[in-house]
Amino acid sequence: MGSNITTLAIGYGLPVHLVDVDRPTLDQARARIARQLRHAHLLGALPADQPAGELVTSTSVAGAEGATAVLEAVTELPDVKRKVLAEVAAVVPPGTPLVSNTSGIPIDELAEELPCPEQLVGTHFMNPTYLIKMVELVRGPRTSDAAVAAVESLLGALDRTPVVVRDDPGFVTSRLLHPMINQAARIVERGTATVDAVDTLMQGCLGHPTGPLRTADLIGLDNLVDSLAALYERTGEQSCRPCDLLLEKVASGDLGRKTGQGFYDYGEVLS
Structure with a gap:
């Protein structure tokens, strides 16, 4: 998601300072961003006349x-996330908006060790960010009006539409989508239907644009399992316990x- 969001930002002309764990990872990110920029421009998803x-x-x-x-x-x-946010908070001036992009970890949990917890706002961008215009914007109980307004302004500069929601495990989209994907995987696990049959029925009968299991592949199954585990830990709901498959x-x-x-099977690594 870091490279996705970077693609969106530089595609709208914003300068980005991208930080990651080592130089090879950054080199891979730069190559991925270049591919995503080409893809976005081919689809007309970024302004063609914007350097x-x-x-x-x-x-x-x-x-x-x-x-x-x-x-x-x-x-x-x-x-x-808490460690990284604390490191960043130590170098930015007070009042700088801090944004945690998360699919469901409560923002107030991440704000606990920050010197200025009111600076922290949550976002949940969808993948790929340059194609999906809507963004969940999560306001924690200590998030300030100024921080929310600053992030809304930033999203506006990226031509995204923020929808403000209250802080809660999974927020809205993950709380609905991820247990549904988990249940779809359980159906395959039990042998009730094939992967393709599940997705085909969800597309044709219920209007899901890609099908839940194809969506899971796009999210990343490791990311999905982490998100489900976080939801299960905080809610205790069995629908959120990652299935064996x-x-x-x-x-x-x-x-x-x-x-x-x-x-x-995609035949090759896609990024």
Whole structure:
């Protein structure tokens, strides 16, 4: 999601300082962003007459010092997110909006160790960000009006439509979609229907645009399992406990489109 959001931002002319764990990862991200920019322009999803914003990459959060806003999009693990947000908060001026892109971790949990918890806002961008215009914007109980307004303004500059929701595990989209995908995988696990049959019925009968299992491959099955586990831990709802089939696919490294194999075989790694 970090490279997806970067693609969107530089596609609208905004400069981005992208930080990741090491130089090879950053090199891969830069190549992925270039491919995504080409794809987005081919589809007319980015303004054709807008020069791309400057992209700078580094392995240090010190580069965030002069940022007008900081968006964290690391792995869906609360401790990792809290650590990164705390590191960033230590280098940015007070009042700088901090944004955690998460599919369902409550924002107030992530704000606990921040010196200014009112700066933190949640977003849930959909993948691919340059094709899906709507974004969940999550307001925590301590989030300030100024922080929400700043992030709404940023999303407006990216031609995205924010929908503000209250802080709660899974928010809206993940709380509805991820248990549904989990149940779809359970149906396949029980042998009731094939993967293709489940998706075909959901598309043809219920109007789901791609089918839940094809959507799972796009999300990334590891990301999906992490999100479901976080929901199960916080709600106790059995519908959120990752099913065995999902766990087996993640354990075998079949994570969806990004590895070339998930519920479907993509023949090559796609990113």
